[in-house]
Amino acid sequence: SSEEFWVSQSPAHLVSDRARFRRYLLYDVNPPEGFNLRRDVYIRMASLLKILMKSEEWVMVLPPWGRLYHWQSPDIHQVRIPWSDFFDLESLNKNIPVMEYEDFIAENGGPFIDQIYVLQSYAEGWKEGPWEEKVDERPCLDPPLYSQDKHEYYRGWFWGYEETRGLNVSCLSVQGSASVIAPMLLKNTPARNRSVMLDRAENLLHDHYGGKEYWDTRRSMVFARHLRAVGDEFRSKYLNSTNEADRIPDEEDWTKLKVELGSSLGGPYLAVHLRRKDFIWGHREDVPSLEGAVKKIRSLMKTHGLDKVFVATDAVRKEYEELKRLLPEMVRFEPTWEELELYKDGGVAIIDQWVCAHARFFIGTSVSTFSFRIHEEREILGLDPKTTYNRFCGDLERACEQPTHWKVVY
Numbered sequence: 001s002s003e004e005f006w007v008s009q010s011p012a013h014l015v016s017d018r019a020r021f022r023r024y025l026l027y028d029v030n031p032p033e034g035f036n037l038r039r040d041v042y043i044r045m046a047s048l049l050k051i052l053m054k055s056e057e058w059v060m061v062l063p064p065w066g067r068l069y070h071w072q073s074p075d076i077h078q079v080r081i082p083w084s085d086f087f088d089l090e091s092l093n094k095n096i097p098v099m100e101y102e103d104f105i106a107e108n109g110g111p112f113i114d115q116i117y118v119l120q121s122y123a124e125g126w127k128e129g130p131w132e133e134k135v136d137e138r139p140c141l142d143p144p145l146y147s148q149d150k151h152e153y154y155r156g157w158f159w160g161y162e163e164t165r166g167l168n169v170s171c172l173s174v175q176g177s178a179s180v181i182a183p184m185l186l187k188n189t190p191a192r193n194r195s196v197m198l199d200r201a202e203n204l205l206h207d208h209y210g211g212k213e214y215w216d217t218r219r220s221m222v223f224a225r226h227l228r229a230v231g232d233e234f235r236s237k238y239l240n241s242t243n244e245a246d247r248i249p250d251e252e253d254w255t256k257l258k259v260e261l262g263s264s265l266g267g268p269y270l271a272v273h274l275r276r277k278d279f280i281w282g283h284r285e286d287v288p289s290l291e292g293a294v295k296k297i298r299s300l301m302k303t304h305g306l307d308k309v310f311v312a313t314d315a316v317r318k319e320y321e322e323l324k325r326l327l328p329e330m331v332r333f334e335p336t337w338e339e340l341e342l343y344k345d346g347g348v349a350i351i352d353q354w355v356c357a358h359a360r361f362f363i364g365t366s367v368s369t370f371s372f373r374i375h376e377e378r379e380i381l382g383l384d385p386k387t388t389y390n391r392f393c394g395d396l397e398r399a400c401e402q403p404t405h406w407k408v409v410y
């Protein structure tokens with residue numbers, strides 16, 4: 001278990017005190033944010049936790065998944081989803097100590113969170129002058145997210161756990177990276193505030209985007225084994241793709257996986273992430289029409305001598321049918337109802353990402369974090385960057401800048 005792992009890493013005389021008094025860091029993110037942006041916020045929180053752990057014993061309580069705007073499949077249960085449905089907890093635990101929310105309730109002796117900080121920007125914004133990292137307790141700017149019940153405990157969304165309560169809520173104006181808040185959390189006595197929750201955690205920025213610590217946490221976010229297995233089976237069945245033939249390393253332990261860029265080949269197919277829905281409603285000029293996208297797909301297949309194309313998309317049915325008409329040979333992961341109920345929208349999206357990550361060539365959608373996470377996965381797997389950092393251009397987009405190459409730092 002995570003506890004055993006961390007205990008085994010610490011000198012014996014420290015284990016007793018530090019482990020006994022370990023504090024809990026909880027967080028949540030603004031509701032409209034999607035799954036892959038939330039993965040990014042986890043990385044920021046992990047870096048905060050690492051700072052806190054230099055002084056005290058802390059554990060990250062993983063915010064259950066649910067009620068995400070993009071998860072629109074009807075009739076399936078999509079709240080209070082534990083992280084283990086999507087990620088491999090053992091892998092996460094090799095980076096920082098983490099626990100599921102329900103384990104927190106059990107260990108904490110009840111669904112009470114001592115202190116909730118709602119993070120917000122400064123009312124006055126960022127004035128001219130040098131950038132300054134700061135945090136201050138301030139009156140809450142937005143309508144309150146928490147309201148008191150008759151016992152003066154605070155009720156709120158709490159990931160769909162209706163019985164959870166906060167004992168104290170206050171607002172913090174923040175400007176800066178996740179570490180800016182560490183001194184404040186350490187100043188609170190553990191006896192009083194053993195569990196601390198940061199809500200609207202996306203208001204804290206990365207301490208060092210793209211640095212070693214970023215990548216350690218990113219690499220530890222290994223997808224759950226059952227989802228990887230479904231993706232691998234799909235690759236072999238429909239795309240003639242296996243790790244052995246594609247020269248992709250089989251290593252499960254991220255701490256041992258270090259591949260030279262370009263040494264992996266990838267499966268004999270083109271993979272596409274075509275983000276639609278809210279990306280086209282805004283009529284953004286960096287998103288192509290379906291015709292534009294298919295033209296690009298055909299040209300890439302020809303250039304790279306690939307006769308198979310895997311498509312990941314959130315297109316609505318009507319658009320999807322149009323796409324299929326324009327590109328009849330396309331391959332897509334289409335879950336049965338039972339599979340959807342089992343993996344949920346989040347799991348199906350992960351399977352899509354997994355298959356995209358293993359392709360010989362990938363092209364994604366401009367500024368979609370769904371595509372960015374595929375870039376990172378491919379980087380970790382050691383595929384040639386030329387085959388990764390590509391995106392569709394809008395039909396009328398003139399300067400179509402391609403995504404930045406973020407190199408893994410080990």
Ligand SMILES: C[C@@H]1O[C@H](OP(=O)(O)OP(=O)(O)OC[C@H]2O[C@@H](n3cnc4c(=O)[nH]c(N)nc43)[C@H](O)[C@@H]2O)[C@@H](O)[C@H](O)[C@@H]1O
Pocket residue numbers: 032033034035036037038070071273274275276278312313314345346348349350352367368369370371
């Ligand atoms: C405009 C912004 O867009 C941001 O989205 P963006 O970065 O693409 O990426 P995400 O944050 O992941 O949100 C998009 C969600 O849409 C679904 N989705 C998108 N593409 C696919 C796909 O190819 N296959 C499957 N199965 N599902 C897909 C999936 O649930 C995914 O988490 C949001 O996070 C922000 O909150 C905001 O809405």
